[in-house]
Amino acid sequence: MGAKTINLTLKIWRQKKSDAAGNFETYDVPNVPTDVSFLEMLDMLNERLEAEGQEPVAFDHDCREGICGMCGAMVNGQAHGPESGSTLCQTHMRTFKDGDTLVIEPWSANAFPVLKDLVVDRSAFDHIVATGGYVSVRTGSAPDANEIPIPKVDADTAMDAAACIGCGACVAACPNASAMLFVSAKVSHLAHLPQGKVEAKERVRAMVDTMDSLGFGNCSNARECEAACPKEISVEHIAKLNREFASALF
Amino acid sequence: MSTNGTVLDSKIPAGPLADKWDQHKFNLKLVNPANKRKFNIIVVGTGLAGASAAATLGELGYNVKSFCVQDSPRRAHSIAAQGGINAAKNYQNDGDSIWRLFYDTVKGGDFRAREANVYRLAQVSVNIIDQCAAQGVPFAREYGGLLANRSFGGAQVSRTFYARGQTGQQLLLGAYSAMSRMIGAGKIEMHARTEMLDLVVVDGKARGIISRNLVTGKIERHVADAVLLCTGGYGNAYYLSTNAMASNVTAAYRAHKRGAFFANPCYVQVHPTCIPVHGDSQSKLTLMSESLRNDGRVWVPKAKGDKRHPNDIPDSERYYYLEERYPSFGNLVPRDVASRNAKLVCDDGLGVGETGYAVYLDFRDAIARDGEPVIEQKYGNLFEMYEKITGENPYKEPMRIYPAVHYSMGGLWVDYNLMSNLPGLFVLGEANFSDHGANRLGASALMQGLADGYFVIPATLGGYLATEKLDPVTTDHESFKATENETTERINKLLAVNGSRTVDSFHKELGKVMWDKVGIARNKEGLEQARKEIKAIREEFWQNVKVNGESEDFNLSLEKAGRVADFLEFTELMAHDALLREESCGCHLREEYQTEEGEAKRNDDDFCYAAVWEHNGVGKEWTMHKEDLTFENVELTQRSYK
Incomplete structure (x- = not known):
């Protein structure tokens, strides 16, 4: 591991409050060691x-090991940056080159x-759950755990779906700002288990209704969500959600 | 120094160990179902302890207000636990039992935990697995559809349940879903992005909190009949730890300053296999499962300053220090021994990597013996994670690892009911001190958090509410006003310093003192020096810290400043506690108290007690109360790994 450093230009969205206008500010950040994480690079700034x-740049973060789902931003138009299957906190600066300009924006969605x-305020996800x-x-x-x-x-399969960290990258990456991947991950997780079957119909109807009422868009199968998901949750779960939803109508 | 008398009553029920909890539950007074809705309960923190408590109390009918600093209760740091959760199910028919889990936990804690609490923990462990499975937690399963187990942390039985490497996440999401159901039902009022800044005490009882909305900066008062602190550990006292960035001691320490006693603050666990520090910009450390030591060999070069690539260093010039010093356990010595030896070789100048604070964990021989596919099957995800963070391929060259602060066994003192010495203040999970003694076993933290929240507090809180006379109190009470004023004054004071150093620079400076002198190995001289240095950093902080912005705003500098200010007071108590504990036990190694072979030497004659500290004012000496630990069911033995 060498002590290599790179120089970066950052264009960061600055917005004082929800109802204030925002704008991009440009910052030069020289001598960034390539071993640091993206968030540690923001710490340096x-x-x-x-x-x-x-005032420091406000950004959400907590565990910094890719599991809490708190961090996330668009970097050059990509949710959680260019590395696939990775949160922003697990993206390291060796991903970038000396002289790069990085445009850093918040998740953009009405919800x-x-x-x-x-x-951003992601409490809409909590309301859906x-x-x-x-x-x-x-x-x-x-009952005793082994009775089921x-x-x-x-x-x-349930575990694959349950791996969702609720970061919101799927919504940010979707051209329609749809929450289908997030909702499908929870619906699919529980629909694959006998424990979840009893309430399956009520669950899927209620969660989809809430999702619709909170201003998320519709799914048009762009599959950007799957590409952006740091946990690589498959769109197969959206198919499962659609089947569950259709069967709940009857 | 006063000692235990009437002040500390652990309220351990009489009777045989195995019957205590059942008998106690029967003896506790109950709150009538129709009356539960008349009680308001504050739960601070939404990790395993807080989320499970809030959900269960909501289900029982209490009105719950829940608080967390994250943007959602689903993100508390319990989520990062990887390995698993212990339970005495004996599904493997390999000789496990409640008694064995109890015994292993008491011994693992180096005989510094309370027998009765640990036994109860082992008892309810079986109910936890049932509850979580029923919630839909996707535990690992065998092909027959039944639950899988693994052996963990050197246990001789397979009692650990797991969900891939994300057990903490799945258990927390289970508790979060239970909590969400109660939020939907209107039984829990959720306050996310809200930080508790003080405890409100009315007539000697905990009756509410003062909080700050982290988005608007608004200071708020919340009144309740009881307050539950489920606010986790204080590992971030060291700046670098495996804890999340927002993990802090503020809620617990504020309660301590309001009269709650703090027990065994010196007990901090350091995990041996973490990814090492890369430089000054490092913000946190990442743990990798210690299962890696099953196949990896730990070594450093024999020669100081050997800068050759590790693959170019021949075996004859490698120092496999664990294998040489501990021939029978070798690379599998317990966490504390592995951590201590890594530090020793690095302090001797043999460390590797850019900083010299790392040792090699080498899979070369395992790959030659078993082939790469076998190693990949066992550790593939860990190797991938390592490569993601370091950019190096552990199949081709050794990993570099170093110990990191991981868990705090110490915490606010609680009795058998999980109530602190302040009536109405209950403390659950890592925030309390009661179950792990001086060292926590792997896969036991998740167990304790959920035991406290799902099964202990619903019974004991009812007992308190049913018997205690609680006068009606509103947020207009004088104590609320006074406490809020103090909170506001403190914030204004932080903003007014307007010095020249950032909050983080103080936190880093403190962390270095703690790591060097109150870390893996401690000694009298170092601890005395640490107290002086902490005091000096604290004094400079209040003269020279720079906190930008305003109070009534989303202000990250201010948030951090408040937490670091509390660490700067609390760490002095950690050093003081470590200084007065003149023995080595569990994770607390005093260099003066070792056996001839350099192993930890416990002193049961003089130190078989929990050190319980009463706050007397900043910069003043604390009063120590002792809770003597009596062992009626297990025999005290010395650990040995030679």
Whole structure:
């Protein structure tokens, strides 16, 4: 591992508040070690801005190991940047070249209003889950775990869907700002398990209704969501959602 | 120094160990179902402990207000746990039992935990798996459709349940879904992006919190009949740790300053297999499963400053220090021993990589023996993760690893009911001190968080509410006003310093002192020095920190400043606690107290107690209360790995 560094020009969306106008600001960030992560590169910029008495660039982040789903921004038009199957926090600067200009913007969707700079409000996802993304099982009322055998292949498919981290990249990448991949991941996860079958119809109807009411767009099979998803959730789950939804109508 | 008398009552029920919890649940008074809706409960934090507690209390009928600093309750740091969750199901028929899980946990904690609490933990562990499976947590399964298990962290039985390498995520999403159901039902009022900044105490009882809305900066008052802190650990005292960036001690420490006692703050676990620090811009450390040590060999070059590529260093010039020092356990020594030895060789100048703070973990011999496909099957995802972060291919050259702060066993003192010495203040999960003693076993953190939230607190909280006379209080009460004023003054004070150093620069400086002197190995001189240095950093902080922006705004500098200010006070207590514990136990290694072979030497005659600290004011000495630990069911033994 060499102590290689690169020089970057960043064009970052700055917006003081939800209802304020925003604009791009340009920052030169020299001597970025290629071993640092994308967010650590933003830390370097913020450290400098703070020392100069300027406001740091607001961005969401927490675990910095690709699992909490808190981080995310568009980098040169790509959700979570150019690396596939990776969150922004797991993208390292060796992905970029000396002299690159990076345009960094928040997720753009009506259902995700900007709160400040790169930070958006994704509470719409929580609202969708609260209307049906669960199995109604009170604490204490569960049978012995091995009383519900589940074929391994079903459990594995459910796990593939359950790997969703709720970051919102699917919405940001979709030309229609649709939340279908997110909703389908939860519906498909529970629809593959016997525990989730009892309420399957109510669940899919309620979650889709809530999704529609919160201003997300429709799915037109562009598959940008799958390409942007840091957990590589397959659009096959959208097909499953569509089947579940259709069967719930009858 | 006062000692335990009437102040600390652990309320451990009488009777045989195996009957205590059932008997206690029967003895606890109940809140009538129709009366539960009259009680308001605040739950701070939405990790495994907080989310499971909020969901379960909502289901019971209480009015719950839940708070988290993240933008959604689904993101708390429990989500990052990889390995698994222990439960004494004995599905493998390999001799596991509640008693064995209890015994392993007490021994693993180096006999510094409470027997009764640990036994209860082992008892309810089986219910946790049932609950999570019923929620739809996609645990790993065998081809017959039943749950799979693995052996973890050196356990001799396979009792660990897992969901690929994302067990924490799946358990948390299960608790989050249960919580979401109660949010939908109107039983939980969720306050995301909201930070608790102080505890409100009325007539000696916890009755609410002061919070700050992290988007608008608005300071808010919330009143309740009881407050549950489920706010995690304090590993970020070291700046670099495997904790999430927003993990902090503020809620627990604010409660401590309001009178809640803090127990065993010096017990911090350092995990041996993390990806090493790359340079000054490093913001956090990433853990890799320690299962890697099953096949990887740990070594450093024999010669100081050997800059050759590792593949060019012949075997005769490699120092396989764990294999040489611990011939029978070799590379599989426990976490604390592996971590300590890595630090020792690096301190001797044998470390590798740019910074000299890393050792090699080499799979060359395993690949030659078993072939690449076998190694890929076992560790493929870990190798991929390593390559993603470092840009190096561990199939072709050794990994570089280094220990990192990972978990805090210490926490706010609680009795058997999980209530602190402040009536009405309950503490759950990593934030309390009670179950792991001086060292936590792998796959036990998830178990404890969910045990506390799903099964313990619903019973014990009811007991408190049913017996305690709680006068009606509103947010207009004098204590709310006074506490809010103090919060606002503190924020204004931070903004007014207007010095020349950033918050992070102080946090990094503090982290270095903590890592060097209150880290893997400690000694009297270093700890005394650490206390002085922490005090000096704290004094400079309040004269020279630069916090930009305003209070009534989304202000990241201000958020961080408040948390670092608390770390700058709390770390002094960590150092003090470590100084006074003149023995080595679990993760606390005092260099003065080792066996002739350099192993940790416990002193059960003088230190078989939890050190429980009472705050007397910043810069003043704490009062120590001792909770003597009595072991009626297990025999105290010395650990050995030679």
